[in-house]
Amino acid sequence: MSAQKAKNISAVPIDGFSNIRITSTWTFLQSVDWSEPWLIGLLVFHFLCFAFTIFTCKYYRLQIFHFLLMVTMVYSAEYLNEVAAMNWRSFSKFQYFDSKGMFISLVYSVPLLLNTVIIVAVWVKRTFSTMTELKTLQLKRKAARENSKKTQ
Template identity: 30%
Template sequence: MDHLTGPLDEVFRDLKKKWRDMQEEEPLWDIIMGFIHAVDWTENWIRIILSCQLVLFILSLSTRRRSIIQGLIFFFSAMVIFLAETLNNLGSKYWPLFSKQDYFDPRGVFLTAVVSGPLVLDMLVVLVNYLLMCAALLVKAKRQELIQKVRQNKKKVVSDGERVKIE
């Protein structure tokens, strides 16, 4: 049993060290607020991106019964996220043409937070919707299967000569 506690103790020591290191760093709330205050939210192109994000989110919620539209939303979101690095490189190269400051760092933090993050949320909404639709279909199919079994049993009982009242 001692051979198991050694590695486990080491894992706990590492976790405690990481926790202490995180406590010494700047709190997450301060990082988020710093990001919010660093961005000029009055720039038209940022407002357009945020408006498109809002419209896409509302569309993903309001079209929950239309699987084709949901699929298109999912595919579109996945493609934009896939192209995020390319879009970040283009933004870094041409930012003076459309922006007051350069938001496009090499790691793509701005593009991830403002574009990819909300798109992942949209994709999550679509996936949850598909899961709910599949669950509903499974219940419907199982119900039909049970109804079919009851009908077959009633026919079998009737064919055996017993009287059964069918409602």
């Protein structure tokens, strides 16, 4: 049994940069060299995207455009992964772009999808607020009609 366990452990890949056995998403993210300029730029992009998501909460039409743009960027992540995998030497020290797209999904798509979830939550909150206001107005009009009938 211990030979089989040793065989299974040796099947777990070791990262070339940090020499960590990659067994989870967290160890995968730890194995990334976050000091590379393009990764710093990507983090800045995600920060600005989040700030724009918060800024557009009051501007419905701008938020729709922002939402559609982010969904389109997530949709194009597969193609971006292919292009980056072919040209990684021109901007990166290591080949992060695997065929399954784990890296691009974690560092590119997930933050964008979290922004879209925030936007959907804002839309749901706005919808519930509008429905509550509408129901309150309906009840006030009904009460006003009943009061006017009683006074006549």
